[in-house]
Structures are given as C-alpha cells and as structure tokens.
Amino acid sequence: SQELEQSPQSLIVQEGKNLTINCTSSKTLYGLYWYKQKYGEGLIFLMMLQKGGEEKSHEKITAKLDEKKQQSSLHITASQPSHAGIYLCGADFPISGNTPLVFGKGTRLSVIA
C-alpha cells in the first residue's frame, strides 16, 4: 500500500529543546512535503523536497530527504510554543499516472513553556 509512516505519533518537549520528526515510505517518493496544522484548521505549507539528499531550512525548521528518497526528517531547533501543532508529511505516489498528495498520520507536537 502507498503509506507514509510518521514517528513519533505525539511529542511533548520543553521550550528551547530540539526535536526531530520522521517520515518513512516503503517506496521511492517523487516529492515529499511537510505541512503544519493547528487543530481544526487548514494545512500550512512548510517545505517541499524533491531531490535525494536535499535539505531545506526555514527559520528554525530544517527538513531533509535521504538519498533513496524514502525517508525524511523534520528538525526543529530551540522549540517555541508557536511550534505546537500537528505536523504532517505528504508525498506524491503514482496512481494511474497521477500523483495526488497523500499524508502520513501526523505528529502532534506540544511545547511546554
């Protein structure tokens, strides 16, 4: 099946601590996307990774895609309460020639002041 496994399912960290969220696929991905979602709201696009070994950073968030394009990590440095939310990885899988975005189950992040 075309699934994305995210870990951990939930994470509680102290403000100021670093953290990493992982996203793994059994198949090579065409593209890997990271989104953040506040409860009951829309998804906020964070980053897109397309090339094996690619790494992108925005403010205190860094995302990497491994060389095989099957695993990605999202790293937050010096976490803040504003980082709290649900982080979703999404990926393009080929379905009958199309590659609509499918999502992992999400990681719920809480940051304690």
Place this chain on the structure above:
Amino acid sequence: DTEVTQTPKHLVMGMTNKKSLKCEQHMGHRAMYWYKQKAKKPPELMFVYSYEKLSINESVPSRFSPECPNSSLLNLHLHALQPEDSALYLCASSLLPPRADDGGSEAFFGQGTRLTVV
C-alpha cells in the same frame, strides 16, 4: 497571494438537506483538490480537478458531487448526507496537476469547512 478561501467555515445540515461548499483561489493554479479529514486523522483525498476536468475520484459516494465551474472555483455539492460524513472538508490547489513524471508542486490549503450532519 497564496490564499485558498473556503466558505462557509462552519455548516450544520440535516440528512435531507442540500448544501454546497465553495473554494476559491486566484493564484492561477490549474489543479484543485477536495480532502476530507476526520478528527485525529490525516486528510484523505476525495477528488482532483486538473484543468477544470475531474481527473481523480477516490471512490467517493455519489452524495458528494464536485463541480469546477472555472479555473478559480471549486464546489462540493452535498445531498442526503449521513452523520458519519461529519468532518473537516479541506480544499487545496497547486500550480500544476500531479504527474507521474515529475515531483509535483506544493499544494496550498484553505482553512476548511467544519461540517456537521444531524
């Protein structure tokens, strides 16, 4: 402008009602999507429109009827829904439709419509 606008934000409807969800984007995106999200679950793809044509229907029941009147608008018509259809309905758009031979382009999401069927 990277905004996808969904209306209404909240909707309560009876099982015999007919209602519509609306989605609008003015980014020139040629692909638009409907996702359904239940509580504590990831979004699940329902429909994909590419260049105003329905390209993917993920076996969605006929009580959900999508419509793409033009490249900026996407509607989801609802009729005879069940209480289990209550969920957050998310619209998204991307510059280009998804293709098997490239890495795709990022999708931008609206804030969603919280639907409750009573």
